[in-house]
Amino acid sequence: GAGVSQSPRYKVAKRGQDVALRCDPISGHVSLFWYQQALGQGPEFLTYFQNEAQLDKSGLPSDRFFAERPEGSVSTLKIQRTQQEDSAVYLCASSQRTGKSYEQYFGPGTRLTVT
Amino acid sequence: GESVGLHLPTLSVQEGDNSIINCAYSNSASDYFIWYKQESGKGPQFIIDIRSNMDKRQGQRVTVLLNKTVKHLSLQIAATQPGDSAVYFCAEAGSSASKIIFGSGTRLSIRP
Numbered sequence: 682g683a684g685v686s687q688s689p690r691y692k693v694a695k696r697g698q699d700v701a702l703r704c705d706p707i708s709g710h711v712s713l714f715w716y717q718q719a720l721g722q723g724p725e726f727l728t729y730f731q732n733e734a735q736l737d738k739s740g741l742p743s744d745r746f747f748a749e750r751p752e753g754s755v756s757t758l759k760i761q762r763t764q765q766e767d768s769a770v771y772l773c774a775s776s777q778r779t780g781k782s783y784e785q786y787f788g789p790g791t792r793l794t795v796t
Numbered sequence: 797g798e799s800v801g802l803h804l805p806t807l808s809v810q811e812g813d814n815s816i817i818n819c820a821y822s823n824s825a826s827d828y829f830i831w832y833k834q835e836s837g838k839g840p841q842f843i844i845d846i847r848s849n850m851d852k853r854q855g856q857r858v859t860v861l862l863n864k865t866v867k868h869l870s871l872q873i874a875a876t877q878p879g880d881s882a883v884y885f886c887a888e889a890g891s892s893a894s895k896i897i898f899g900s901g902t903r904l905s906i907r908p
Contacts, residue, residue, distance in 0.1 A: 685839070714896075721901075722901075723901055724840065724885075724898050725898070729895060774839070785842070787838075787839025787840050
């Protein structure tokens with residue numbers, strides 16, 4: 682079946698613009714995760730949803746970052762007033778069950794470049 | 797985590813040889829340790845995991861070793877193939893379902 686998809690794959694934003702990144706998880710997956718991956722580094726956790734509930738947002742770097750999953754499937758990561766340090770690849774992952782967070786299936790990511 | 801910057805540690809291996817990728821982890825309370833493979837332009841792909849009460853686990857062509865005494869994890873790839881070229885990340889997770897903590901990566905390159 683289809684894996685995790687993300688759109689857009691590439692996004693260029695001018696500093697100060699707002700952006701919205703979309704994640705379509707694998708159908709039926711309960712858990713959804715967002716990560717930020719800077720160039721040459723490992724992914725860093727941003728936030729976690731179980732169905733529509735955002736259970737952990739401890740990794741969001743500032744209040745300019747906001748994520749939602751209103752119907753428990755598609756999720757959107759929104760970044761307001763983008764800054765250059767927001768440039769990174771944003772990865773989405775989904776997992777079938779709770780209790781086994783390591784069985785995560787990752788999407789290809791959205792590469793955000795802030796100029 | 798700490799910044800590795802643009803210069804990932806690189807392991808160069810002759811095609812057909814075995815590869816050993818090492819990782820040091822920080823949290824002795826982690827329950828699971830995982831290895832991911834990331835190819836250029838793609839998201840990380842799960843390879844193998846090991847629970848903290850084990851010291852060795854084998855998969856297809858891969859073996860993970862866990863040494864809790866020195867907080868060390870290794871991934872062994874047998875008979876390395878060109879398709880194994882990628883960046884490899886170790887990661888750790890707790891018993892809850894909320895997050896995975898990725899370590900620094902190692903770039904594996906294969907010499908023909």
